[in-house]
Amino acid sequence: MTVQLVDLxxxxxxxxxxxxxxxxxxxxxFRTVLLDPGARLxxxxxxxxxxxxxxxxxxxxxxxxxxxxAWRTGAGVSGLVDPGTLWDTLTGTPVGLATVVALVGLVLAxxxxxxxxxxxxxxxxxxxxxxxxxxxGHSRSFGPAWLVxxxxxxxxxxxAVWFGGVLGLVIxxxxxxxxxxxxxxxxxxxxxxxxxxLALGGTGTVLAWRILPGLxxxxxxxxxxxxxxxxxxxxxVVVIAGWNRYRLVPRIxxxxxxxxxxxxxxGTEAWLLLLAVALTGVLVSQSPTx
Ligand code: HEM
Numbered sequence: 001m002t003v004q005l006v007d008l009x010x011x012x013x014x015x016x017x018x019x020x021x022x023x024x025x026x027x028x029x030f031r032t033v034l035l036d037p038g039a040r041l042x043x044x045x046x047x048x049x050x051x052x053x054x055x056x057x058x059x060x061x062x063x064x065x066x067x068x069x070a071w072r073t074g075a076g077v078s079g080l081v082d083p084g085t086l087w088d089t090l091t092g093t094p095v096g097l098a099t100v101v102a103l104v105g106l107v108l109a110x111x112x113x114x115x116x117x118x119x120x121x122x123x124x125x126x127x128x129x130x131x132x133x134x135x136x137g138h139s140r141s142f143g144p145a146w147l148v149x150x151x152x153x154x155x156x157x158x159x160a161v162w163f164g165g166v167l168g169l170v171i172x173x174x175x176x177x178x179x180x181x182x183x184x185x186x187x188x189x190x191x192x193x194x195x196x197x198l199a200l201g202g203t204g205t206v207l208a209w210r211i212l213p214g215l216x217x218x219x220x221x222x223x224x225x226x227x228x229x230x231x232x233x234x235x236x237v238v239v240i241a242g243w244n245r246y247r248l249v250p251r252i253x254x255x256x257x258x259x260x261x262x263x264x265x266x267g268t269e270a271w272l273l274l275l276a277v278a279l280t281g282v283l284v285s286q287s288p289t290x
Contacts, residue, residue: 005076005077006067006070006071006076006077006079007071009063009066009067009070009080010064010067010068010071010285011281011282011285012063012281013060013061013063013064013067014060014064014281014284014285015060015277015278015281015282016057016059016060016063016064016281017057017060017061017064017102018060018133018277018278018280018281019053019056019057019060019274019277019278019281020054020055020056020057020058020059020060020061021057021102021129021130021132021160022130022156022159022163022164022277023049023050023053023056023057023160023163023164023167024050024053024054024057024106024109024110024126024129024164025105025109025126025127025129025130025164026126026159026161026162026163026164026165026168027046027049027050027053027164027167027168028050028109028122028123028125028164029123029126029160029161029165030046030161030164030165030167030168030169030189031043031046031047031050031113031168032113032122032123033188034165034185034188034189034192035168035172035185036181036182036184036185036188037181038178038180038181038184039172039177039178039181039182039184039185041175041176041177042168042171042172042175042177045171045175046168046171047112049167049171050109050110051110054106054109054110057102057106057129058103058106061099061102061103064095064099065086065089065095065096065099066080066081066086067080068089068095069082069085069086069088069089070082070085072089072093073085094135094136095136097135098132098135098136099132101128101129101131101132101135102128102129102132102133104125104128105125105126105127105129105130105131105132106125108121108122108124108126108128109122109125109126109128109129110122110125111125126160127157130153130156130157130160131153131156133152133156134149134152134153134156137152137284138211138284138288139151139152139207139210139211142210142211143210147206147210148206148207148210148211151202151203151206151207151210152203152207154199154203155199155200155203155204155207157199158195158196158199158200158203159200159277161192161196162193162196162197162200162273163270163273163274163277165189165192165193165196166266166269166270166273167270168185168189169185169186169189169266170263170266170267170270172186173186173259173262173263173266174263179252179254179259182252182259183249186249186252186262187249190244190245190249193241193245194245197238197241200234204231208227211288212224212288213288213289217288217289217290221286221288221289221290222286222290223283223286223287223288223289223290224288224290226282226283226286227283229279230276230279230280230283233272233275233276233279234276236272237269237273237276240268240269240272241269243265244262244265244266244269248261248262248265249262
């Protein structure tokens, strides 16, 4: 029972870490690269949401550190708060290194980015927090390292741009930002989204190919079934994103109805991506061999 609780905490913490780090880094990149200067009134709410998701990441990282030690040593719930186990996890495991890198990245990413140097630092922080993810994931155990770790790094970057971008768009479309500035922000995101989807599909396939022992494992293991569920959710998001891009986006500059519909469909996209990220947390907590 206590071991099950530790497993549950381990998985829940992983989900929080993914949502928090992808959300924080993606929102920083949205604010720095995609948000139109004419929609600057959106800056403050985006910054507030960034702080909120960074707090979720921080909570997730600390919980994961504790749960990983208890899980690794098999000590059950008492291992969660054992100072020796915590210290060993922090100083002697990849999870410890990944936690430190993620924390440094999150602190940098939370800067205001008011000057060009400040903006460069927030982007560097976002990148650092994202790169902490492959440091402790499954991909470390599979080769060739350059292919698997490289794919993983591109995968998390693309996932952050999509997830954070969609969150930023929801805020922009709900705000009273001028129609032209909102349309230019949506246009930039739509162009980026096409590459992001290609990058996620390509790198996700490479990761699955290297991590799964064979095609049978796709339907014969919990890992494979979770991966199929994730791909189905992502497929649904791609269909909605395609509808947005080709039907609604061309009309939002001069049609208020299109802007309201886009706001609703982008909101649905955000919830589905949240589900895909949560499923990833469940995915990486399982063994690919079943
Ligand atoms: C067709 C689409 C996708 C496929 C086939 C795919 C597949 C995969 C696979 C096989 C892994 C490795 C899991 C492991 O380490 O055991 C992974 C990891 C991951 N994926 Fe995806 N994925 C896709 C889309 C997405 C999307 C849309 C997001 C986020 C918005 C996302 C976020 C992540 C994250 C955060 C990781 C964990 C990386 C790490 O911890 O190193 N993926 N994905």
